[in-house]
Amino acid sequence: MRGDDDRSTASRRAVVAAIGGLGLGAGCLGSDDRVQILSAGSLAVVLEDHVGPAFEEETGIAYEGEYHGANAVMRMVEDGSKHPDVVISADVELLRDRLYPDHADWDVEFAANEVGIAYTPETEPGARLEDGDPWYDVLEDADEGELAISDPDLDPLGYRAVHLFELAEREYGLDGFRDAMVERAYHEPNEPQLLSGIEAGNRACAVAYRNMAVDHDVPFLELPDAYNFGTPEYADRYAEASYTTDEGYETKGSPTVYNATVRRDADRAEVGQQFLSFLLENRTLLEEQGLRRGESLPRAHGELPEGIEP
Structure with missing residues (x-):
C-alpha cells in the first residue's frame, strides 16, 4: 500500500523535474547557512530525495540543488550564470576539461553507474x-x-x-x-x-x-x-x-563515473567541503539508489582540501 510518504516523494520528484526545466534552484531556502549544489541531472532524485535531506538532518545546513545535463552545468559555471558551492559531473574528464584550472584544481570521483x-x-x-x-x-x-x-x-x-x-x-x-x-x-x-x-x-x-x-x-x-x-x-x-x-x-566513450569539486570561488567553500565529506562517508545512500561504489571509489584527483578523505 502506498502511503503519504510515497505520495510526498512522488510530488517532490515532479517538482524537481519541473524546476530543472526552468533552471531554478530546488531549495530557495533564503538562508546563508546552506549549501548550493549544481549537479548532473541523472542524480536529481538521489540528491534531492535522499542525500540532501539526510545532510540537512545531520548538519542543520540547508541543501539547495539544481540539476541539468552535465554539459550545461559546466557552461553555467564557465559563463558565470551560476555560482554553486559544489559542482557534480557525470563525466570525470568533462569537469576537468571545462573547469580546470580557472574554477577548480581538484575533484573526487565518488560513484559509478551503467x-x-x-x-x-x-x-x-x-x-x-x-x-x-x-x-x-x-x-x-x-x-x-x-x-x-x-x-x-x-x-x-x-x-x-x-x-x-x-x-x-x-x-x-x-x-x-x-x-x-x-x-x-x-x-x-x-x-x-x-x-x-x-x-x-x-x-x-x-x-x-x-x-x-x-x-x-x-x-x-x-x-x-x-x-x-x-x-x-x-x-x-x-x-x-x-x-x-x-x-x-x-x-x-568512457566508464560512467561521477566526480565533484568545490568551486574555487565558492561563497561557502567550507560548507561545500562538508557536504562532499558527507557524500563520501554515506555510501549506502548512493548504493540503495542503484549507483555503484566499488573498491576503487572514492578516488581523489589533485590535492584535496584537508578534511575531505576519499
Missing part, C-alpha cells in the same frame, strides 16, 4: 525487450519518437547513447545504425525528465542510467559489459566511440 534501456512492457518495443529480443533489433524497428535519449549536446548520458549506437553498429554490422537511431530518437533536453514519457505512456523506451530506472521504478534492460559503460576493464573498447557536441567538444 547505461541500459528503461522501458514499459505495455508497448510493442517494451514487450519485445521483455521477451529477450536483441535490443538493437528492437530499437531499429521502433517508430520515430518511441525511443528517447537525453540530448547529446547537453549531457553525457546523451552522448553515451550515441556511443552505444556506434559500438553496436560496429559489433553487429548494422550499417547506418548510429545515425538512424540518433535521428529517429526523441532528444530530451531536460535530463531529469528523460523517463517521464515512459511513466506517462508516451514513450516505449529510453537509453538511461540504472539509477534513473530505480528512481522511477520502471523496468531496466541490462546491457553486456562491453556496451554498458559501467565496467572499467572495457574502457579501451568504450573509447572507440566518439561524438562531437554542437559546441565542438569531442567526447570519447
Whole structure:
C-alpha cells in the first residue's frame, strides 16, 4: 500500500523535474547557512530525495540543488550564470576539461553507474525487450519518437547513447545504425525528465542510467559489459566511440563515473567541503539508489582540501 510518504516523494520528484526545466534552484531556502549544489541531472532524485535531506538532518545546513545535463552545468559555471558551492559531473574528464584550472584544481570521483534501456512492457518495443529480443533489433524497428535519449549536446548520458549506437553498429554490422537511431530518437533536453514519457505512456523506451530506472521504478534492460559503460576493464573498447557536441567538444566513450569539486570561488567553500565529506562517508545512500561504489571509489584527483578523505 502506498502511503503519504510515497505520495510526498512522488510530488517532490515532479517538482524537481519541473524546476530543472526552468533552471531554478530546488531549495530557495533564503538562508546563508546552506549549501548550493549544481549537479548532473541523472542524480536529481538521489540528491534531492535522499542525500540532501539526510545532510540537512545531520548538519542543520540547508541543501539547495539544481540539476541539468552535465554539459550545461559546466557552461553555467564557465559563463558565470551560476555560482554553486559544489559542482557534480557525470563525466570525470568533462569537469576537468571545462573547469580546470580557472574554477577548480581538484575533484573526487565518488560513484559509478551503467547505461541500459528503461522501458514499459505495455508497448510493442517494451514487450519485445521483455521477451529477450536483441535490443538493437528492437530499437531499429521502433517508430520515430518511441525511443528517447537525453540530448547529446547537453549531457553525457546523451552522448553515451550515441556511443552505444556506434559500438553496436560496429559489433553487429548494422550499417547506418548510429545515425538512424540518433535521428529517429526523441532528444530530451531536460535530463531529469528523460523517463517521464515512459511513466506517462508516451514513450516505449529510453537509453538511461540504472539509477534513473530505480528512481522511477520502471523496468531496466541490462546491457553486456562491453556496451554498458559501467565496467572499467572495457574502457579501451568504450573509447572507440566518439561524438562531437554542437559546441565542438569531442567526447570519447568512457566508464560512467561521477566526480565533484568545490568551486574555487565558492561563497561557502567550507560548507561545500562538508557536504562532499558527507557524500563520501554515506555510501549506502548512493548504493540503495542503484549507483555503484566499488573498491576503487572514492578516488581523489589533485590535492584535496584537508578534511575531505576519499
